[in-house]
Amino acid sequence: MDSQTLIDAYDTLLLDLDGVVYLGRGAVPGAPEALRRAQERGVRLAYVTNNASRTPGAIARHLTELGAPAASEDVVTSAQAAARLIAERVGPGAPVLVVGGMGLRSALRAHGLRPVSTALDEPVAVVQGIAPDLSYGLLAEGALAVRRGALFVAANGDSTMPTGRGELPGNGAMTRVIATATGVEPIVAGKPEPPLHRESMLRTGSTRPLVVGDRLDTDIEGARNAGVDSLLVLTGVAGPLDLLTAAPRHRPTFVAADLSALHRPYRGPRRDPGAWTCGGWSARWDGGRLRLDGGGEPLDGLRAACAAAWEAAGEGRADEDAVKEVLASPLRDAAPSA
Structure with a gap:
């Protein structure tokens, strides 16, 4: 390319x-x-x-x-995907308990479903998505409904979400409350x-x-x-x-x-005899460890190093200890500071 x-x-x-x-x-x-x-x-x-x-x-x-x-x-959004998933399984106008925010409620209404907030409304499904004001009371209502047989759908399974302050708990972490309390795992609508x-x-x-x-x-x-x-x-x-x-x-x-x-043109790694190269870097797997030589743009070094590590690992994963040496200096600047 x-x-x-x-x-x-x-x-x-x-x-x-x-x-x-x-x-x-x-x-x-x-x-x-x-x-x-x-x-x-x-x-x-x-x-x-x-x-x-x-x-x-x-x-x-x-x-x-x-x-x-x-x-x-x-x-x-994953709310739209979750709403479509539920709508394809239940009848029009069915009550769905929302453990989340307005994004989920709006998506459900767009698919002809009726958002509710309590298990007393006998919801046919419970859908959970991240919301900054998510309360214990709403989680409890969701658990009650799932225990009574309601379909349990998670908008996504992300364990964390990035913010300017760092990674915070995501919806995947929060769904563990209902899943643990009921023994029912959610169907996940979001990526992957x-x-x-x-x-x-x-x-x-x-x-x-x-x-x-x-x-x-x-x-x-x-x-x-x-x-x-x-x-x-x-x-x-x-x-x-x-x-x-x-x-x-x-x-x-x-x-x-x-x-x-x-x-920009994409400079990908190239397989040369005995090594993967990219820009001014050369990476190879040698003696059970990843080796990286050369210099230039750190990102080129990362691309070459990934190609060598992935080739050596095959269908598995490279061991952290085997690749950490190249991270100590050559690749420390490959990722921009957020």
């Missing part, structure tokens, strides 16, 4: 939000500008998020305030499970999408489950060590520092 920019091969960007476009309320540096350039080149932008707490309209307003081009129809990517494909009609994310276990695994290419940006959760020790389902097609990489 050295003769063209990375974005030239795709018609749609399926973009994660937290850790890719923004962190908390603030934009990731350079992200809005990169997205405006992509739209100007005729690439469709679809913001695909596991966050079910806000409505598409609210998310689009936030993005617009940050300078990113967005309308409500460009936003695809198929429902959210199905929702994205239905809404965009894309034929050549590129999934862009910051998490290996949601964005990248979800792209692999959908059979499409992926770009991992180092502005959110995943770092160099995570990449070097990634299992096959968590290995992205491309690795970049941030969204500005969309508008």
Whole structure:
């Protein structure tokens, strides 16, 4: 892909939000500008998020305030995927207990379902999504309904979510309350499970999408489950060590520092005799350890090192102790500081 920019091969960007476009309320540096350039080149932008707490309209307003081009129809949430999943299993107008925020309630209504807040309404399903004001009382109502046989659906299974203050508990962590209390595991609608990517494909009609994310276990695994290419940006959760020790389902097609990489030729690793090379770096697996020689852009070193580590690990994962040596100095600057 050295003769063209990375974005030239795709018609749609399926973009994660937290850790890719923004962190908390603030934009990731350079992200809005990169997205405006992509739209100007005729690439469709679809913001695909596991966050079910806000409505598409609210998310689009936030993005617009940050300078990113967005309308409500460009936003695809795990709440919408969860609502479609439930609507396909229950009758029109069915009561669904919402353990979460307005994003879930709005999505349920759009599918002709009736949001409720108590087990006394005999809900046929319980749907849970992250919400900053989630209370013990609402969790208790959800547990009561699930114990009585209600379908249990989680908008997403993220154990954490990135913010400007660091990683906070995500919906996956919060769903453990109802799951532990009832012994019932939720059906997950969000990434990396198929429902959210199905929702994205239905809404965009894309034929050549590129999934862009910051998490290996949601964005990248979800792209692999959908059979499409992926770009991992180092502005959110995943770092160099995570990449070097990634299992096959968590290995992205491309690795970049941030969204500005969309508008440059992508320099990927190349297999040479005895080593993987990228830029001025050469990486090889030798004596049970990852070796990295050379110099230049740290990100090129990371790409070469990942290729060597993944080749050596095969269908498994590289051992942390075997790759840590290259992280001590050569790759310490590969990820931008958030």
